[in-house]
Amino acid sequence: MPVASERFAHHVVSTRYESLPGDPIEHAKVFILDSLGVGISGSTADGAEPLLRAASRWGSGEEALVWGTGRRAPATTAALVNAFQIHCQEFDCVHEGAVLHPMATLLPAALAYAERAGGISGRELLVAVATGVDVSTTLGVASKAPLVFFRPATAGGFGAAAAVGRLAGLSERQMVHGFGIQYAQTSGTMQPHVEGSVVLPMQVAFNARAAVQSCDMVAAGIPGPIDTFEGPFGYMRVMEGQWDLEPGLTKLGREWQISQVSHKPFPSGRAGNGLIEGMMRFIAERPFAKDAIESIVVSGPPLINRLCARPDLPAPNGNYARLCAAFIGAKVLQNDRIGLEHYRGEELTDARTHELARLFSMQVDDNPDPNALVPHEVVIRAKDGAEWRWLCEAMLASPSRRLSREQHLAKFRTCCTFAAKPLANATVDRLIAAVDGLETMTDVRDLVAILADQ
Structure with a gap:
């Protein structure tokens, strides 16, 4: 053979x-x-x-x-x-x-x-x-x-x-x-x-x-x-x-x-693309105002946590920021989108971005596959207890989408x-x-x- x-x-x-x-x-x-x-x-x-x-x-x-x-x-x-x-x-x-x-x-x-x-x-x-x-x-x-x-x-x-x-x-x-x-x-x-x-x-x-x-x-x-x-x-x-x-x-x-x-x-680690799409869907639907958000939690397989659950830093470089879910999510929440320009210059140290980043956290689910990226869920909770949920079962721009x-x-x-x-x-x-x-x-x-x- x-x-x-x-x-x-x-x-x-x-x-x-x-x-x-x-x-x-x-x-x-x-x-x-x-x-x-x-x-x-x-x-x-x-x-x-x-x-x-x-x-x-x-x-x-x-x-x-x-x-x-x-x-x-x-x-x-x-x-x-x-x-x-x-x-x-x-x-x-x-x-x-x-x-x-x-x-x-x-x-x-x-x-x-x-x-x-x-x-x-x-x-x-x-x-x-x-x-x-x-x-x-x-x-x-x-x-x-x-x-x-x-x-x-x-x-x-x-x-x-x-x-x-x-x-x-x-x-x-x-x-x-x-x-x-x-x-x-x-x-x-x-x-x-x-x-x-x-x-x-x-x-x-x-x-x-x-x-x-x-x-x-x-x-x-x-x-x-x-x-x-x-x-x-x-x-x-x-x-x-x-x-x-x-x-x-x-x-x-x-x-x-x-x-x-x-x-x-979207320009981020693939593990962060689901979060970005989820945030953009939330913004489009606006079930409650952005300033009413208390927390945003992403729950998914071990791999997405390994790849982008790093803590937000006050002055990251672009390479760090592109793989930081809190930074990525904050930019989308702040701008309704994210682009290449958001990882350059003063965008990296913007105080409002890092304030919003405190809303985000990530949790590991029980998926046993060490190489799986999906499914994962974005859960946005309002200060009054209201919730908005979105399940990513296939990434945008994957073969099925x-x-x-x-x-x-x-x-x-x-x-x-x-x-x-x-x-x-x-x-x-x-x-x-x-x-x-x-x-x-x-x-x-x-x-x-x-x-x-x-």
Whole structure:
């Protein structure tokens, strides 16, 4: 029986565009555009400019574009910085079952490689996205343990390596070695999450850069370990602890995980999106006045508490605030919405926000699944004893509650307004049209050229 790395490699290398059903192709295009938009907006987020400045010391060259900036860099640097920009605002798409953001590592690595290599078609990019997402999310869904290592970085890196290896034309055996070299570079724990550190999205960036490096090393003839995932010191045993890969492996080529990816309709950790929707529903219904609220309690699975039950701080950084339910909820209560701008500058220290944050608390229910995000309930109590309740059984923009095309494009257009180097409306329109017709593009450098035309 082939080991998991060999089964993954066969799937990545043998899949042909013609064998992909329409649904995964369309969803690949949706989340390519979404990830480009979020990455563009990240060019003005905290940490983006210092990271690019630091990375400029590690080599020179103009192989690939740093999105939203007009600047070019070596492919490895572009993969690093663009991956950071995608994940640094918690606005990137997510596979809820796997508890990871598969496109944050994959797309920056794949596009950076494609720019450097040239001649890679839109069809090949779509296959690389679909198969790479299958690799990372299959690893994530297989886990039966709570997060210890940061899965969007660790498992996400294998998906990125798969995508780059596919574009590089690696053989199945070379792809197996590529996974082994990627594992040697794999990094990322939950400690930066606990502390609200800017290093959290950098962990995604490190693994995206490693994906390009891993495939370059394989192409140069360097072999890697074989039993990367299930070996005695393999990824699943060391970084996940409890797992069952077989169900996911048997689905390869039959069920496409890109079709199970969710948008982030709101810029916060996915665990906070239900609270945001609940608050917006409450505000729309207004069963009692905002100033009559005594408490707001979110009750749900252990994971959402682990991810966003942190205490409010009087002067948090944006990374901490995006994963703090009290801060998130207070901003919605204060503004009737929440946007990227609410995690920047004076918004982070606004006294009224932190006053309202005292209303919020979180409770753990009896859900035994350590990776479940739903169901959870928002309960708002008034000072006179009245209550308003809302049960989130499926997150907004999950596969069962998808965003409309209009909502998807509205998010993309909004993200583009946060670019470090502004994009003209006509450029944004051209980007949308190019991704819509990606299967007809003979060289994806044409897509990046539109983005560079600022």
